[in-house]
Amino acid sequence: MGKDVLTGTYFLTGNEACAAGALAAGCRFFAGYPITPSSEIAERMSIRLPQVGGVYIQMEDELASMAAILGASWAGAKSMTATSGPGISLMMENIGLGVMTETPCVVVNVMRGGPSTGLPTLVGQADVMQARWGSHGDYEIIALSPSSPQEAFEYTIRAFNLAETWRVPVILLMDEVVGHMRERVVIPEKKDIKVANRRGPSEPPGKFKAFRPKKDLIPEMPVAGQGYAIHVTGLTHDERGYPAIEWEAQEKLVSRLVKKIRLNSAKIASWEETGVEGAEIILISYGVSTRICRAVREMAREKGINLGLFRLEVIWPFPEKRVRELAGRVKAFVTVEINYGQIALEVERYAAGKCMTRLVGHGGGTVHDPQKVLEAVEEIAS
Amino acid sequence: MIEPQILDHPKDMLLRKERIPHIWCPGCGLGSVLSALVDALRNSDLDLKNVAVVSGIGCTGRAAGYLNLDSFHTTHGRAIPYATGLKLANPDLTVIVFSGDGDLAAIGGNHLIHAARRNVDIKVICVNNFNYGMTGGQGGPTTPRLARTTTTSYGNTEKPFNLVHLTAACGAPYVARWTSAHPHYMKIAMGEMLKKDGFSFLEVIAPCPTNFGRRNKLREIKLLQRFLEQAILEAQPDIAKADIELDSPILCGKFVDLERPSYLAAIKETVSAKVKVYDFRGDGRVPLEEAPVKAAAAKAPGKPAEVPAERPIIQRPVQIKLAGLGGQGIGLCGLIIGRAAAIFDHNQAVYTQEYSPEARGGASASSIIVASGQIHAPYVTEPDIMVIMAQGAYNKYQKDVRPGSRLIIDKDLVRPKDLPGSVQVQAIPATRLAEELGQKVVANIVTLGFFTALVPYISLAAMQKALKGSIPKGTEELNLRAFETGYDYGKKMQEEEAV
Ligand code: SF4
Numbered sequence: 113m114g115k116d117v118l119t120g121t122y123f124l125t126g127n128e129a130c131a132a133g134a135l136a137a138g139c140r141f142f143a144g145y146p147i148t149p150s151s152e153i154a155e156r157m158s159i160r161l162p163q164v165g166g167v168y169i170q171m172e173d174e175l176a177s178m179a180a181i182l183g184a185s186w187a188g189a190k191s192m193t194a195t196s197g198p199g200i201s202l203m204m205e206n207i208g209l210g211v212m213t214e215t216p217c218v219v220v221n222v223m224r225g226g227p228s229t230g231l232p233t234l235v236g237q238a239d240v241m242q243a244r245w246g247s248h249g250d251y252e253i254i255a256l257s258p259s260s261p262q263e264a265f266e267y268t269i270r271a272f273n274l275a276e277t278w279r280v281p282v283i284l285l286m287d288e289v290v291g292h293m294r295e296r297v298v299i300p301e302k303k304d305i306k307v308a309n310r311r312g313p314s315e316p317p318g319k320f321k322a323f324r325p326k327k328d329l330i331p332e333m334p335v336a337g338q339g340y341a342i343h344v345t346g347l348t349h350d351e352r353g354y355p356a357i358e359w360e361a362q363e364k365l366v367s368r369l370v371k372k373i374r375l376n377s378a379k380i381a382s383w384e385e386t387g388v389e390g391a392e393i394i395l396i397s398y399g400v401s402t403r404i405c406r407a408v409r410e411m412a413r414e415k416g417i418n419l420g421l422f423r424l425e426v427i428w429p430f431p432e433k434r435v436r437e438l439a440g441r442v443k444a445f446v447t448v449e450i451n452y453g454q455i456a457l458e459v460e461r462y463a464a465g466k467c468m469t470r471l472v473g474h475g476g477g478t479v480h481d482p483q484k485v486l487e488a489v490e491e492i493a494s
Numbered sequence: 495m496i497e498p499q500i501l502d503h504p505k506d507m508l509l510r511k512e513r514i515p516h517i518w519c520p521g522c523g524l525g526s527v528l529s530a531l532v533d534a535l536r537n538s539d540l541d542l543k544n545v546a547v548v549s550g551i552g553c554t555g556r557a558a559g560y561l562n563l564d565s566f567h568t569t570h571g572r573a574i575p576y577a578t579g580l581k582l583a584n585p586d587l588t589v590i591v592f593s594g595d596g597d598l599a600a601i602g603g604n605h606l607i608h609a610a611r612r613n614v615d616i617k618v619i620c621v622n623n624f625n626y627g628m629t630g631g632q633g634g635p636t637t638p639r640l641a642r643t644t645t646t647s648y649g650n651t652e653k654p655f656n657l658v659h660l661t662a663a664c665g666a667p668y669v670a671r672w673t674s675a676h677p678h679y680m681k682i683a684m685g686e687m688l689k690k691d692g693f694s695f696l697e698v699i700a701p702c703p704t705n706f707g708r709r710n711k712l713r714e715i716k717l718l719q720r721f722l723e724q725a726i727l728e729a730q731p732d733i734a735k736a737d738i739e740l741d742s743p744i745l746c747g748k749f750v751d752l753e754r755p756s757y758l759a760a761i762k763e764t765v766s767a768k769v770k771v772y773d774f775r776g777d778g779r780v781p782l783e784e785a786p787v788k789a790a791a792a793k794a795p796g797k798p799a800e801v802p803a804e805r806p807i808i809q810r811p812v813q814i815k816l817a818g819l820g821g822q823g824i825g826l827c828g829l830i831i832g833r834a835a836a837i838f839d840h841n842q843a844v845y846t847q848e849y850s851p852e853a854r855g856g857a858s859a860s861s862i863i864v865a866s867g868q869i870h871a872p873y874v875t876e877p878d879i880m881v882i883m884a885q886g887a888y889n890k891y892q893k894d895v896r897p898g899s900r901l902i903i904d905k906d907l908v909r910p911k912d913l914p915g916s917v918q919v920q921a922i923p924a925t926r927l928a929e930e931l932g933q934k935v936v937a938n939i940v941t942l943g944f945f946t947a948l949v950p951y952i953s954l955a956a957m958q959k960a961l962k963g964s965i966p967k968g969t970e971e972l973n974l975r976a977f978e979t980g981y982d983y984g985k986k987m988q989e990e991e992a993v
Contacts, residue, residue, distance in 0.1 A: 122837070123833040123836050123837055137756075141583045143575075162761070162765045162769045168581045169757075171912075172604050172608040175746060176608070177576035178570065179576040180575045180579035180582075183548070183577060183581075183583070184579035184582065185583075185584035186579075186580060187587065188583065188584060189579045189583035191579065194672070205572075206568075206572060209572075215573045233848075233850045233851070234501040287822055288849075289873075292849060293846050294832055294844070294845035295869075296837060334548045335584075335586055336564040336580055336584065337544050337782070340564070341563055342564050342565070343510070343567070344567065345558075345559065345566075345567035346569055354510075356558060403871060404871055406868070407870035443507075479871065479872065479891075482870075
């Protein structure tokens, strides 16, 4: 059997690094359908998985890909798919099933410009709200956004760990630039990589209820073939997993699905603050736009503007408490994202009028011009 | 008085008793099909712990929930791909898909044909009741012509699927059809499917008296009676004659039973035989052994401990853009520069290239930014150095040549015109020199050597290491000679200029 962690220093694209991260996290099943700009992930997985005893399968479409990774997860494999734009729209149906049945898996969306076919080869960051609520019904989900190939490697591992811990599909919101750019990627030794695994059943079959939550609101997860005769359904269900078509069961189940993320958000949410203490203005960003914001900070420093950067590592759940706190201390938040205002809406919501909020957004196809961001900052600073 | 003794029914062990009574209507055919499956499973020598059932949505889709097995009630149409994931992730499982015609043949039709083609080892039981029972009896792709449903009040005008013909045509190695009035044959077929390694398909024609029967004057027992009376049971039925019309007989039997390697068997045979330990050759062939900072990496990712003595210090990010025509190997040059800087010089480098379909033929460019500190914005916007290897590329990218920048060109192939002020042009007859070496294709590597001689941002040692790791085995000598040729040409040019 080949090694799953190829320790060393490489010059990789974000997509390649993502595949390396998946293997390091223990992913052993990949189902996908080719789509630009994510195809290199599938290509890499198709080469690597057979070497480590895993399975790669190219499905007939993204509906099937998403369904297959859910099935594989219930057979005990850590599973993943990768897609973009039109593909993620198709996956939304079974992302909902994954949420409802609390199925750990990772869905990579290498964001391109949309709507519809949009800009297949060029960057966008407009699927952020879709990542949160793109499937029907009410739920909470986890999404992360890397800003470099090194982070694509690391965040893919984090995505698997979060999926396994909180039993929810985790969306890795990459973008075309991060997916395609090459940078140095350092792959550490296997022993230094922290990997989380789902919690299995602590009771023998019989009394065990597959959807009875523990204190942290997460049920223990048996898989097919272990003798538990589990029933897994997308219908509203009780703790045994049996359909329960009534409002009381709905309340109990859906509120738990929402709460298991919301009440644990302190453990899940993650962000990076640079020069935020004492800053007059704070840039809020994620993914490739973070890189532009770092450049803007340097430009602002030269102009004597005290500019902080608040960068979302995990986008959902949103760090609402921290943004609320910071809102009371600064003059303005400037959200920098490649869309016409998605995270900007969240920022506005939690700033709650305590400071100015601005958006520097555009429709996609390229990254922000740092100069334009700087101009928005200068306008507020003056 | 004798106390009545209540014994478990022998089939109970396979049913979730607490979920009975089921939701199915009186006279519905689904119970018989489920019962036949229970019998087939009991008669098999399978360890039932390893049997999983997957359903989609609909009346039939509820079957999974009644079986005391690992059972999955998925989304509409997606039972087959879900089952595919289950089976491939744990080949020890026997995976049965039990779902309806609307689920498997309409919304899930694409999955059905591909699973048959792929020959994933799953056993598909498709209960065909000619309509959508759960939602109130709408017509669908299996509704016979002229049949009345809630959405075909004037009689259905569409030709229905012949599902056995369809799956057989897609390559399913096992295909059979029975009706719910044939429990014995159903059981036999299911037993055979449980033993088959490969995609097997059983269509069971079953009555939906509540919806289809009622609207077609075939209530309850009449529908079943019709199946019994009109079914043609044949040992070797002709699949082309298996179309179903409203009043026509229903051709039943086993249509296909042949051997074909299943999906997993084929993988074992083909892929597993070729798999070797991966060395990242696909990334431009930096072999694992040459990765310089294995141990240090773990301690401080991204910050290697040992910095080579000859590491060039690059204060501000330097932007480099390489352009040429398809086949000139521009992308490889960019990669080598990036690797040299990022891996071997321990500097930072960001490499980007054009991905648009237009970039595939014609002129294209790849871009690298190198710096000793962090590189933020990833795109080259104001190149400090441009390398252009063909006139077509020059025409396209001339707009990017900035005043005061450096322009490296192929002396014979590029005629720079309309240059902005103070551009330092440095030319090498790279293609001609490559031809002299016997291989025109190494013109890019000649240029790379020239670049290395002139540009101070990447060390010679790093470039040599990156080059060695980035070219196919067996071409090392030629490529190294090409590199040296370009390098020497550059050094000589510099000396002459200095004089
Ligand atoms: S609606 Fe038709 S298919 Fe559904 S349970 Fe009733 S009889 Fe059976």
